[in-house]
Amino acid sequence: MTEAAVEARGLCKDYLPPLTWGAMIRGRFRRTPVRAIEDLDLTIAAGSLVALMGPNGAGKTTLLKLLAGLLxxxxxxxxxxxxxxxxxxxxxxxxxxYCITEGRSFxxxxxxxxxxxxxxTLAGLHGPVRDRRIADLLEELELADVADRQVLSYSDGMRQRLALARSLLHRPRLLLLDEVSRGLDPRLRSRVHRLVREDLARSQRVTVLWASHQVEEVEALSDRVLAMDRGRLVADGTFREVQPVLDSLFREDRPGRDPR
Amino acid sequence: MSQWSLEASRAWAFLRRDFLFRWSYKFGFLYDIGALFSSLIALFFTNRMIAAAPPPSVTAYGTDYFTFALVGVAFLDYMWVSMRSFAQQVRMAQLMGTLEAMLATPTSPFRILCYSALWPYAWTTIRAVLYLALGVLAFGADLGAVNVLSVLVFLAAMIAAFAGIGIASAALTLYLKQADPITAAVGGISFLFGGIVYPVSALPEALQPVAWSLPMTHAVEGLRRAFLSGAPLADLWDHLAMLVLWALLSFLLAAGSLRRVIRVLSREGSFGAY
Known part of the structure; x- marks a missing residue:
């Protein structure tokens, strides 16, 4: 039997919205929680490459943060x-x-x-081992030429690749990617895809959970696709199996929702 | 790699990061050095004004007003840095967006907070040494009687007493996402009653017990006597005991409040918010 990298049973996550002035003046300090993840059951086998799809506010980032221990x-x-x-x-x-692709996280x-x-160093590396690992990742992600420039001067694509390098420094067994290929040109995107699929998932058996809105890359890369909507897991299977659900989720006339 | 060398390496990473960050703001770096001169010149002229009739509460330390105030002001920064820097570093990480990225690593939030304050302490030490050296070399302060061991022990006790308050204040900042009231209150009261630029005996009698309940008063009194009269630790144990008591109480408060706030924020999901 394959070992599970992730197991969730009845997982729920609520956010508490900030207090409003009106509520404070009325003395109502009890806040009504907003549910971001609703009763989620999920098992992800070790070494698999799983895509996580869904419209904005579906709960994808919340799920990644729960798995990263940030929530x-x-x-x-x-x-x-x-x-x-x-x-x-x-x-x-x-x-x-956990690949935090927010550009300000550097x-x-x-x-x-x-x-x-x-x-x-925060991840537990130091000395020549750390520096060699950094040099390899900078080379791999085509950042070696700009490595000694201030991040301030980096383009969005460079920051995305730097974020990916940061998440790989300590050779994780579970990699959580949030929109990592956003802002990359087609050549770099395919380089990142190759790194994640061939080097990490296939060769090193790293489990990858990849949140994305790019239907083509999900189709090309993933062993399995999870579709989320309004905090619930609404489909789970191969891309072909999940595609009709994705089509309905991304339909243009569908009303949006943001839980936060 | 042993846990100790890993922690030393993490501490060094924070020092290096903050030095490089500070160094990149060249004018701010130079301004900090320039501010030392203006403070020294102000003390020097105040001393000239009262040199003919120095107050007995100052001469009791066997020195002039300039040297008396020099020691007080040099170590006042340690109080501010202990109380402010933890909260400031947290707030800056929230605003810059780097807090979540640090918390996603295996380094615990408590260590991240403590290591974040290393550079402010290092920079304060550099400035205190420069301040005292300039006071002696350029303005003729007499620190010849200094008892180095007493000074170092008191400095460590003072930092411990105020760092606990600083960490509790940082926990509040994490939760409130804005400056907290603890630093302003404790700092303001300590500056007024802590015997920094005037001795406690110069205060009205009714206020002197308030002054002696503050850690700042015991820290400044101990440091001043170690610096100016070369007092050994045996003569200063009562002040030291008060500082140790403050350190224990404030660290208990700090550890409890930080653990609680981290848990609440993880549940609420508002680490990334600012």
């Missing part, structure tokens, strides 16, 4: 690489790479290499 579930059971992220946050984070006045050196 705690409101209810349900969650095990990541056999551990509970709430009880063993350090052990989970040692084996999970120290912009430091160079790309200095950023990787800093985050690599």
């Amino acid at each position: 705690l579930p409101t209810a349900g059971v969650l095990r990541v690489l056999g551990r509970d992220p709430e009880r063993s946050p350090r052990e989970v984070r040692q084996q999970v790479g 120290f912009l006045r430091l160079s790309g290499r200095e950023n990787l050196r800093f985050f690599g």
